[in-house]
Amino acid sequence: MIQPTEVDVLIIGSGAAGLGLALELADHANVMVISKAALDTSNTHYAQGGISAVLSEEDSLDSHVEDTLNAGAGLCDPDIVKWTVSHGPERIAWLIQLGMSFTQTTDSKGNLNYHLTREGGHSHRRVIHAEDATGRAIVATLLAKVTTHPRIRLLERHLAIDLITGKKMGLSTSRCLGAYIFNRDTAQIQVIGARFVVLATGGAGKVYLYTSNPDVATGDGIAMAWRAGCRVANMEFIQFHPTCLYHPQAKSFLISEAVRGEGGRLLLPDGTAFMNQFDPRAELAPRDIVARAIDHEMKRFGCDYVLLDISHKPAQFIIEHFPNIYQRCIELGYDMVKQPIPVVPAAHYTCGGVMTDRYGQTDIDGLYAIGEVAFTGLHGANRMASNSLLECLVFAHAASLDILAQLDTVPWPPSLPAWDESRVTDSDExxxxxxxxxxxxxxxxxxxxxxxxxxxxxxxxxxxxxxxxxxxxxxxxxxxxxxxxxxxxxxxxxxxxxxxxxxxxxxxxxxxxxxxxxxxxxxxxxxxxxxxxx
Structure with a gap:
């Protein structure tokens, strides 16, 4: 048993939400970030499309709000939507200040501007991106700062088992006091006490056979919060991304929605377009409609996949806009410049989660949840494309303000009990x-x-x-x-x-x-x- 450790803030998860929060706290608090795999293994890392924010004069906050509410099918919290969208531009500015390099383009007057793409559900071009690997660029930008900060301690290949609360210990307080952490390399279990604990563990895509999520997306934060006594909401709303590459070696490699946003068309294996039969927005309908349409056609014709075709666009356009997708398809034997590529829906995003307020605070004092693990009211019954990274950044910032406001008033946790293995044996099954x-x-x-x-x-x-x-x-x-x-x-x-x-x-x-x-x-x-x- 490793000796217990104490920190001001324990952050479980190393995606955009967790790393962003760590960076915003670390000038004022000692922070520990737990990552169950390598630090850059998260849903954020695999996000291709970008971050939705109002950055164009042709766009407006009201339009972004309206699009989000429409995609959410009547279940978004309008106040949370307005609040989140209104903080989008400043979070983009914060990333740029950290050194984030977004894709730029030259307009007709020769001015250099950030390139904005359009995705399903959006009425304007408002998705700022770094080519087709935005998540990877965000993680790299944040890690460059986080890994060099003297007050941030990083633990890779460590997995949280359960939260420790005063209620579980029989104390008068129900506050979250820390967590039991499993070292995946040594199989040792460590007790970490903290004045604040933050769940930034992502979603639960691995509950399904086919998913765009990495292997770490196993719903850990939702499960731990539930066992600790937190409410969860809207867990039935699992978003299936309409277009993952169909290939036995691809492991559901995601084909960004931006491919459809830039003119990609969905076709049956015989080349027939079908989306206009399901929605007037065709390929730019929200994800739930597109995924159901594909599922319907696959079942109707008994086919294993449908086709996504952007080969009618110039080759240079495709390669410049989607260099990583293009390269991965080439590796697997598909040339999207010359031919349609086979795609299928796959589990992609958990719209429900642990209930929080607008600062990420859960039902348990001292326990926060931010990012995909949380239910904030932003996404409703269907998350609009590229609102997820927006949520991570906005709620990480909000949680940092809330935590820092309390930092001097919250005492250190009491001595926490060690993990008890006295009545268990090694498994032979x-x-x-x-x-x-x-x-x-x-x-x-x-x-x-x-x-x-x-x-x-x-x-x-x-x-x-x-x-x-x-x-x-x-x-x-x-x-x-x-x-x-x-x-x-x-x-x-x-x-x-x-x-x-x-x-x-x-x-x-x-x-x-x-x-x-x-x-x-x-x-x-x-x-x-x-x-x-x-």
Whole structure:
């Protein structure tokens, strides 16, 4: 057992939200950032498109708000949307000040401006980007500052197991006091006490068989917050990105929405366009509509994929706008300059999450959640393209202000109990974990995917309850491992998704059920509370 450590702020997660918050806090507080893999392994790193913000004279904050509300299908919090959008330009300026290099272009008068692209759901060009690898550029920019800051300590290949709260310790306070952290290389477990704990763990795409997310997206923050006593909301709204490259070696490589924004067309394998049959905006409709249209056509014709074609554009245009996508396609045998490329939908973004206020504060004092792990009210029933990185930056800044305002008044946590392994042994049945992992992801894909029915959801609920029972018994008897921790979290998150989906007796945004195909007149969020629902 490693000796306990204490820090002012413990940040769990190293994407844009976590790194951005660390940098904004570190001049005034001692910060520790936990990354479960390499520091640059996060959903942010794989984000291609860009950041939506009002940066053009032709655009307006009201237009950005209206587009976000429309995409959110009646479930966005208008006040949160306005507040987030209004802070977008200043967060872009902050990134540029840090050294972020966004793609630029020369206008007709010879002036150099930032290039803005347009994506699904947007009525204007407002997505600022770094070629087609914006997330990678953001992470590199933030890491360049974070890794050299004397008050930021970074722990790679460390995975949070559970949060420590005063309530769990039998104290009078319910405040979050720290976390148990698993070292993936040594299998040792460390206790880290903190005056503030921040979940910036991203989403839960790995709960599905096919996802654009990296392997680390296992819903850890949502699961830990739920076990600690936090409410979650709108977990039924899982966004499936319409266009991931279909290839056995591609591991669902994402094809940016900007390809459609720049004129890419979706075609059936025989070359027939189909999106105009589903929405007047065709390829530029919001993601939920495009993903459902593709799913419908694939099932109707029994095909494994549809085609995305931008080969009608000049070769130089394609290569300059999408150099990384172009290169990856070439590596896998597709030349998007000359031919359409095969694409399929894949789980992409968790619109629901841990409930917070506009400063990232959860139901538990001292515990914050920012980025994809959080439910803020921004995305509603369907996240509009490129609003996710915007949310990360805006809420990281807001959380930093809230934490710094309290820093001098919050005492250090008391002595925290060590991790207890006195009644467990090493497992001799690791195959159980891998089999359960595979079963979970497959039945979630089959039963809780793009199109749902009550019967499919009930089947999934029965399966997930059996899995949870097995995992609880396994977790109680054997020493923890990385795979077991992630499986435990994924299974809990799957249960929350299924329960939320069963409660929604309508079709809205990303939740589409054949049993209730129309939206209800009165909108509502699906809120689950641990003390009532556990």
């Amino acid at each position: 690791e195959v159980v974990v891998s089999h359960n992992w595979e079963e979970l992801r497959r039945f979630m894909w089959d039963y809780v995917g793009i199109v749902r029915t009550t019967k499919r959801l009930q089947r999934a609920k029965h399966r997930v309850e059996l899995l949870q029972s097995e995992i609880t018994e396994y977790y109680s008897n054997f020493r923890v491992s990385n795979d077991l921790i992630e499986l435990r979290n994924l299974t809990l998150v799957a249960d929350l998704i299924i329960r939320s989906a069963l409660q929604r007796k309508e079709s809205r945004g990303l939740h589409y059920t054949l049993d209730y195909p129309e939206p209800e007149v009165i909108t509502h969020n699906t809120i689950l509370t641990p003390s009532l629902d556990n």
